[in-house]
Amino acid sequence: MSTPLRIIREKLNITQTELANLMGTTQATVSRMEAGQWEPNASQVQAVLAKSTSLGVDLSVDDFVLPNMSVSPTNGTSLAASEVGFDHRHLLGIQDLSPDEITFLLDLSNIYAERNRTADRKMSLLAGKTVINLFFEESTRTRTSFELAGKRLGADVINIAVASSSIKKGETVIDTAVTLNAMHADALVVRHPHAGAVQLLSEKVNCAVINGGDGSHEHPTQALLDALTIRRRKGHLQGLLVALCGDVAHSRVARSNIYLLQTMGARVRVIAPPTLIPAGMDRLGVEVFHDMRAGLADCDIVMMLRLQRERMTGSFVPSVHEYFHFYGLDYEKLSHAKPDALIMHPGPMNRGVEIDSAVADDIDRSVIHEQVEMGVAVRMACLDVLTRTDPRTAP
Ligand code: NCD
Numbered sequence: 316m317s318t319p320l321r322i323i324r325e326k327l328n329i330t331q332t333e334l335a336n337l338m339g340t341t342q343a344t345v346s347r348m349e350a351g352q353w354e355p356n357a358s359q360v361q362a363v364l365a366k367s368t369s370l371g372v373d374l375s376v377d378d379f380v381l382p383n384m385s386v387s388p389t390n391g392t393s394l395a396a397s398e399v400g401f402d403h404r405h406l407l408g409i410q411d412l413s414p415d416e417i418t419f420l421l422d423l424s425n426i427y428a429e430r431n432r433t434a435d436r437k438m439s440l441l442a443g444k445t446v447i448n449l450f451f452e453e454s455t456r457t458r459t460s461f462e463l464a465g466k467r468l469g470a471d472v473i474n475i476a477v478a479s480s481s482i483k484k485g486e487t488v489i490d491t492a493v494t495l496n497a498m499h500a501d502a503l504v505v506r507h508p509h510a511g512a513v514q515l516l517s518e519k520v521n522c523a524v525i526n527g528g529d530g531s532h533e534h535p536t537q538a539l540l541d542a543l544t545i546r547r548r549k550g551h552l553q554g555l556l557v558a559l560c561g562d563v564a565h566s567r568v569a570r571s572n573i574y575l576l577q578t579m580g581a582r583v584r585v586i587a588p589p590t591l592i593p594a595g596m597d598r599l600g601v602e603v604f605h606d607m608r609a610g611l612a613d614c615d616i617v618m619m620l621r622l623q624r625e626r627m628t629g630s631f632v633p634s635v636h637e638y639f640h641f642y643g644l645d646y647e648k649l650s651h652a653k654p655d656a657l658i659m660h661p662g663p664m665n666r667g668v669e670i671d672s673a674v675a676d677d678i679d680r681s682v683i684h685e686q687v688e689m690g691v692a693v694r695m696a697c698l699d700v701l702t703r704t705d706p707r708t709a710p
Pocket of ligand 1: 456528537
């Protein structure tokens with residue numbers, strides 16, 4: 316049963332401008348929505364529902380007329396119909412997420428991906444909120460992507476890099492976090508070289524914490540952006556055969572992707588020399604291959620991983636030249652995968668080490684740039700859902 320938006324607004328006792336701010340749109344758009352010419356999209360509905368909950372006003376998703384945009388063009392699942400939402404305070408890893416929660420995040424990300432392709436991509440959903448990027452490790456694309464995501468949503472975004480932080484002066488990670496917390500951040504995006512450090516930090520602060528990559532552990536937004544890229548191209552994740560190739564041992568991207576893809580019903584293979592496969596990989600339910608040609612046979616997705624030399628404590632490969640010969644993706648090895656297999660890489664790429672330059676730049680097969688584009692959309696969705704609770708009222 317739907318209720319006119321004007322009545323919903325009156326129930327909330329707010330002005331058109333306030334509703335526009337809440338929905339991240341203009342007052343003119345709200346006016347058109349109230350006149351029935353336009354309908355709110357799923358993320359706007361979610362924002363109004365969150366507001367009604369905080370005001371104690373009885374409103375449900377059924378009160379809204381839902382537009383086609385709430386139905387993901389790629390998998391036909393209704394975002395609002397799932398009614399799962401995302402009931403986590405932080406995003407620390409994919410391992411904790413259910414298939415419905417992943418679908419919810421991907422559907423919302425897809426809405427942002429479409430919106431980002433229009434001229435009307437600047438929103439005010441997070442106006443007045445502060446996002447702090449706290450990076451204890453180098454990063455270009457992840458940090459920039461979170462910064463852009465926060466700014467597109469209207470938040471104030473501050474970047475703190477370790478080189479310029481007090482950590483260099485001896486302050487502990489926890490002290491830094493507590494200091495930032497006292498500044499009333501609404502979300503902290505944290506990257507750290509040690510597995511588990513982001514979780515530890517999340518236990519010390521009131522605001523939402525997003526893991527931007529912790530050691531060789533997890534990198535949840537990367538797996539989400541990879542999944543969104545795949546889903547938009549292939550229409551679904553269920554039943555796909557995905558090969559993760561290269562330095563699996565040191566890769567948080569591999570770990571998060573394994574959790575996500577398996578949760579969503581894809582089959583995962585890892586292909587690497589024995590020295591770069593961590594112990595216990597087979598217990599995760601993946602198939603392990605040491606030969607690229609055998610491992611790539613019939614794959615729908617070929618995801619290459621960078622040799623993470625900064626995390627290696629010894630010599631894991633005889634030489635870069637030899638590594639490329641056996642494990643570098645070139646057209647000959649690629650010919651063993653399905654003819655329409657997509658080539659992916661989280662970046663930064665080492666051309667001529669794990670991937671041949673021509674393959675990386677192949678506009679018909681490589682979706683590496685699309686991964687970067689989807690990264691902004693996924694991070695907008697994550698910032699959106701995780702900042703719906705005011706840190707001051709959080710339990
Ligand atoms: C990845 C990372 O940092 O884990 N990169 C990224 O987030 N874009 C992968 C890598 O560094 O190889």
